[in-house]
Amino acid sequence: QVQLVQSGAEVKKPGASVKVSCKASGYRFISHDINWVRQAPGQGLEWMGWINPNSGNTGYAQNFQGRVAMTMNTSINTAYMELRSLRSEDTAVYYCARGSHFVGTFCGGDCYDGVEVGYGMDVWGQGSTVSVSS
Amino acid sequence: EIVLTQSPGTLSLSPGERATLSCRASQSVDSFYLAWYQQKPGQAPRLLIYGASRRATGIPDRFSGSGSETDFTLTISRLEPEDFAVYYCQQSGNSPVPFGGGTKVEIK
Numbered sequence: 001q002v003q004l005v006q007s008g009a010e011v012k013k014p015g016a017s018v019k020v021s022c023k024a025s026g027y028r029f030i031s032h033d034i035n036w037v038r039q040a041p042g043q044g045l046e047w048m049g050w051i052n053p054n055s056g057n058t059g060y061a062q063n064f065q066g067r068v069a070m071t072m073n074t075s076i077n078t079a080y081m082e083l084r085s086l087r088s089e090d091t092a093v094y095y096c097a098r099g100s101h102f103v104g105t106f107c108g109g110d111c112y113d114g115v116e117v118g119y120g121m122d123v124w125g126q127g128s129t130v131s132v133s134s
Numbered sequence: 135e136i137v138l139t140q141s142p143g144t145l146s147l148s149p150g151e152r153a154t155l156s157c158r159a160s161q162s163v164d165s166f167y168l169a170w171y172q173q174k175p176g177q178a179p180r181l182l183i184y185g186a187s188r189r190a191t192g193i194p195d196r197f198s199g200s201g202s203e204t205d206f207t208l209t210i211s212r213l214e215p216e217d218f219a220v221y222y223c224q225q226s227g228n229s230p231v232p233f234g235g236g237t238k239v240e241i242k
Contacts, residue, residue: 045224047224121179124178
């Protein structure tokens with residue numbers, strides 16, 4: 001079945017780096033973006049960025065520019081997120097999520113089949129807990 | 135940068151009642167790229183709605199989405215016990231791809 005399996009929990013000291021992996025199975029890896037989303041304890045969801053495994057193109061949220069790197073290894077269907085210069089505020093659960101462009105029928109005046117009708121993150125990893133503490 | 139504001143922060147309802155959740159964008163959003171997610175404690179989020187109104191695979195028809203431009207709504211027609219959770223909207227038409235702050239639907 002389609003799934004994303006992430007690496008295990010990490011404990012890091014401030015100033016260190018962490019690299020989280022996300023292994024995809026059950027679908028064609030290069031056909032979907034991989035997004036990274038984090039959630040601090042008791043807080044909401046924060047989008048960090050995405051990578052297109054086909055092109056290698058990335059896009060990062062402003063909050064993480066210069067401190068995050070998203071990469072992939074298509075030979076093993078795995079995406080990675082590395083976050084540097086960790087601080088206590090980076091303590092969170094980090095999720096990878098597959099982005100899907102949905103195709104369907106769109107009706108305005110006329111109806112058109114086979115067109116893009118939306119985008120969503122439809123498969124999520126189980127989450128990787130990263131704790132940053134001195 | 136688009137900001138998504140969800141209201142109310144918490145919704146206290148009983149099973150069987152109707153839930154109406156709001157997501158307001160700071161500027162117009164392409165509805166194709168407006169999605170809703172459900173998250174239960176200790177679990178990863180789950181995609182409910184994409185394209186503002188289309189249910190994802192396996193999502194019951196008591197969940198519906200509507201709206202356009204800056205105002206979007208998620209409606210749960212009759213709450214089931216498993217629907218008590220936190221709900222997030224998100225726009226992904228332009229980078230960055232923000233989430234709203236979430237609405238918690240709790241049992242009254």
